[in-house]
Amino acid sequence: MRLISKLFILCNFIALQPCLADCPFIIDNFQSSSTPGHPYFLTLPAQTIRVDADTPAGASIGKISINGSGHNDVYYDCRNQTVYTYGKILNTSGLIPLANNTFAVGDTGVSIKPSVILQGREGVFPSSPGTIPTSGTYVVFPNITEFSVELYKIGAQLNLHNPLGDIIIPATSDFIHQWINSDTPGSNRPITVNIGAISIVSTPVCKIDSSVKDVPFGSVTETSLNNGIKRNLDFALQCQTDFGTFNAIASINASKRTQDNKYITVTDSAGNTDRLKIGITDSQDKTMNVDGSSSESKNNIYNNNSAQFNWSATLLRASPTSLLPAVGNFTAQAEITFQIN
Secondary structure (H helix, E strand, C coil), X not given: CCCCCEEECCCCCCCCCCCXXXXXXXXXXXXXXXXXXCCEEEEECCEEEEXXXXXXXXXXXXXXXXXXXXXXXXXXXXXXXXXXXXXXXXXXXXXXXXXXXXXXXXXXXXXXXXXXXXXXXXXXXXXXXEEEECCCCEEEECCCCEEEEEEEECCCCXXXXXXXXXXXXXXXXXXXXXXXXXXXCCCCCCEEEEECCEXXXXXXXXXXXXXXXXXXXXXXCHHHHHHCEEEEEEEEEEEECCCCEEEEEEEEECCCECXXXXXXXXXXXXXXXXXXXXXXXXXXXXXXXXXXXXEEEEEEEECCCEEEEEEEEEEEECCCCCCCCCCCCCECCCEEEEEEC
């Protein structure tokens, strides 16, 4: 078998000469070291990228890649030409050029770096057409060529709108293509790459001012119990979000509670649970159920600000006729749960 000299296509060249002769696409009647194939199409798969709102600026948040595995190499006969021209094109609709071969995706706060990689060598965008002396070669676009799009977070926060996911790049035909001879559809385009829809789902990151809230009631007397002993139960939730603002919903749930779900059951020093109870009211002094069925909302809180809750806890006798608690410490527990959207 006769050895065919091949030249792989990847790098960028800046000179473009006019009136260059064509290198026709070939598939029959010649010998080669790989099986020739027709120009083909690939599709970068649709993907949902998940990111936490506190991911640092400049971080890579995802990468999508595909190569021509399963297709054959594409050959062009440039043996009788002195030079040929080639290039690669990126569909920049909705993209804004930035530094370092990256492109901002509209005003989303996401940038992408598309690239074409062959044998460890990376071709990036923007890309200028190039010319190469042929030296009597066939020109080959190999099926091991990889096309990739890496996504980055530009600043501290993204600019998103839908907590279920923002489509930042819609499904696009002819997102990237390579060409030889001239950038015209057909056999002059050995590999064309489409892209599926790319979505971003961002998760807010929150912290509470304290993971455990102690509410001390101090010394308790029969008189103070009869009147009820009220203490502040204040807490704040600070959230980082990629949606500009956030809503926080707080509810409370006690595993040991009265049958009507309105009070937390208290255990005294002797283990009695039928002598004291604690009621909870929200920031508007509304009584809350302690089975998680009541909640208070704080809406449209700006990014990195705190949702402030000013609740109260009131210690009471379990009933007007209940016995007094045993002397000593008493305890009660409940869990505050947040929903963020």
